[in-house]
Amino acid sequence: MKKxxxxxxxxxxxxxxxxxxxxxxxxLLNRERYEVFLAHGLSLESNMGVMEQEVLARDLSLAEKRGxxxxxxxxxxxxxxxxxxxxxxxxIYRLIKRIKPHIVHTHTxxxxxxxxxxxxxxxxxxxxxxxxxxxxxxxxxxxxxKIIVLVERILSLMTDKITALxxxxxDEHLEQGVASIEKYVIIHSGVMLQxxxxxxxxxxxxxxxxxxxxxxxxxxxxxxLVPIKGHKYLVSAAxxxxxxxxxxxxxxxxxxxxxxxxxRQAESLGVRKNIIFAGWRNxxxxxxxxxxxxxxxxxxxxxxxxxIEGMALGKPIVASSVGGxxxxxxxxxxxxxxPPRDSDALAEAILKLIRNKNLTQELxxxxxxxxxxxxxxxxxxxxxxxxxERLLSKFTxxxxxxx
Numbered sequence: 545m546k547k548x549x550x551x552x553x554x555x556x557x558x559x560x561x562x563x564x565x566x567x568x569x570x571x572l573l574n575r576e577r578y579e580v581f582l583a584h585g586l587s588l589e590s591n592m593g594v595m596e597q598e599v600l601a602r603d604l605s606l607a608e609k610r611g612x613x614x615x616x617x618x619x620x621x622x623x624x625x626x627x628x629x630x631x632x633x634x635x636i637y638r639l640i641k642r643i644k645p646h647i648v649h650t651h652t653x654x655x656x657x658x659x660x661x662x663x664x665x666x667x668x669x670x671x672x673x674x675x676x677x678x679x680x681x682x683x684x685x686x687x688x689x690k691i692i693v694l695v696e697r698i699l700s701l702m703t704d705k706i707t708a709l710x711x712x713x714x715d716e717h718l719e720q721g722v723a724s725i726e727k728y729v730i731i732h733s734g735v736m737l738q739x740x741x742x743x744x745x746x747x748x749x750x751x752x753x754x755x756x757x758x759x760x761x762x763x764x765x766x767x768x769l770v771p772i773k774g775h776k777y778l779v780s781a782a783x784x785x786x787x788x789x790x791x792x793x794x795x796x797x798x799x800x801x802x803x804x805x806x807x808r809q810a811e812s813l814g815v816r817k818n819i820i821f822a823g824w825r826n827x828x829x830x831x832x833x834x835x836x837x838x839x840x841x842x843x844x845x846x847x848x849x850x851x852i853e854g855m856a857l858g859k860p861i862v863a864s865s866v867g868g869x870x871x872x873x874x875x876x877x878x879x880x881x882x883p884p885r886d887s888d889a890l891a892e893a894i895l896k897l898i899r900n901k902n903l904t905q906e907l908x909x910x911x912x913x914x915x916x917x918x919x920x921x922x923x924x925x926x927x928x929x930x931x932x933e934r935l936l937s938k939f940t941x942x943x944x945x946x947x
Contacts, residue, residue: 548936549643551581553636553659554651555622557604559596559824560768561849562676565733565924566651571607572925578932581613581643583636585620585655596824615639622654629658637662647932652676657695664702670935673699674707676733677846677867680720696722704935707731707928709847710868729931733849734924737916740856745833754795754820756834761792761898764835766828766850767842769800774841774864774884779806781891782815789898792818797831799824832857836904837897843884845869852919855911860904862893878911 552570557563570582604614617639619631640648640662647670650659656673663671680689700706700723707729708714714728751758763785767773775796785792796806796819803821810816825831828850832838838854840863847868851861855872861879863869873879880896882889897904917923 547579548577548647548932549579549581549645550647550649550932551583551640551643551645552649552651553583553655555585555620555653555655557584557600559599561733561847562652564849565676567603567607568734568921569925569928570612571610572921574929575611577929580611581615581645582607583615583617583620583639583659585622585632586616586618595826599826613643620655620658629654633658633662637666640666640668646670646936647672649674653692657699660699660702669939670932671703672705672707672931672935673703674709674731675713675717675846676709677713677844678716680716693720693722696720700727703727705729705931707931709733710871712871713846713868716867731924731927731931732919733847733852734919734921735849735852735856735915737856737920740829740853743829743833745830745857747834750830750834754793754822754834756793756795756820757791759791761789762795762834762836763792763839763894764795764797764832764837765839765841766797766832767840768798769796769802769806771802772843773798774843775802775806776809777841777885777887777890778839779809779813779815779819780887781894782810782818783813784888784891785894785898786815786818788895792898794819795822795831795835796820797822797825797828829853829857832859835859837862837894839890839894840864840869841882841884841890842866842869848872852915855908855915856919858908858912860897860907861911862890862897872914874914878907878914880907 552566554566570580573580608614617632617635619628619635621628636658645668648659648663648668649672650656651674660671660673706723706727709732711730714730718725748758756762765778769775782794810819832854838859838861840848840851842864845867851872854861855878861873863873863879863881864884865881866884873881875881880893882893
């Protein structure tokens, strides 16, 4: 049986939910049914640390050993650049013409624009796009946002299916008039639930590594130190929390250009000694195991893959009521939702959990029940393969033939 050729195109493979999911998909698709290619942009654009570069190189090497052909497109950058964007477009177009894929599956905004345009020009039979969230608010100004929405509306005309991570993500696209509801399919981003379950987490040893007293309340956040993640609101909330519970420690996992600014903010509020900046880590699951509460104070979020990982470990959630978070976290059931940009509400929600250990355990237990097995990686893979097969069947039943 002749294999279906599929190329996945993503802007960059920096550590994060969209990159992790894309690498999982290309690595786990049925090799007997699909011939898989991966094209990615310049990840070093965001100044990855040495360890992160090594992990990415390892992941790409493993993908290639599984038979995936990987192509780097240095001109494919996240930031706008007429010269680089044109170079990236023609690089993608030439690559598509060379491998002649039956399906082009793009991921994230820039790759979604250039990849879909190139695929349309090359007359690829099936085009799929996964935004991994959206940039319709909290990223750009009014005019740029309107331009982005207009571009997405135009691109949707050449897209067979748009996969949204959550119902809320789809609904926000619909509110902007990007495409009709028939064009969307919901496929949750998955995590390796069994692997998380089998992870050996030694809380006592883990706390010693970070010099955290054993009797501390540990409040954690995982994510890039960039404005959209809302870390500054958690730093502000820390002052009020520490005033009532001085044995509270905050662990910030992730790196980014805001680290120095956040440290200065913590110094000015007198809470610096209670906040640990752990940097980028390759053992996030073990660190999540140290948390009493997992916080995600984002201003916009496609889904928040770390929330699934935290819930799989039975951690209660405090998060902003934005984007796909609303579909994952049910207020009072498996976590507490607060308005974005509201440090007081954030502090009160965390304090509520510190004061009430029974509530903390109940929310954690409910969260664990919610993610199993719906958010498992292999459920996601099966749904993606089903989508491919439906679109392939629709194409061939129309009387058209693949080249």
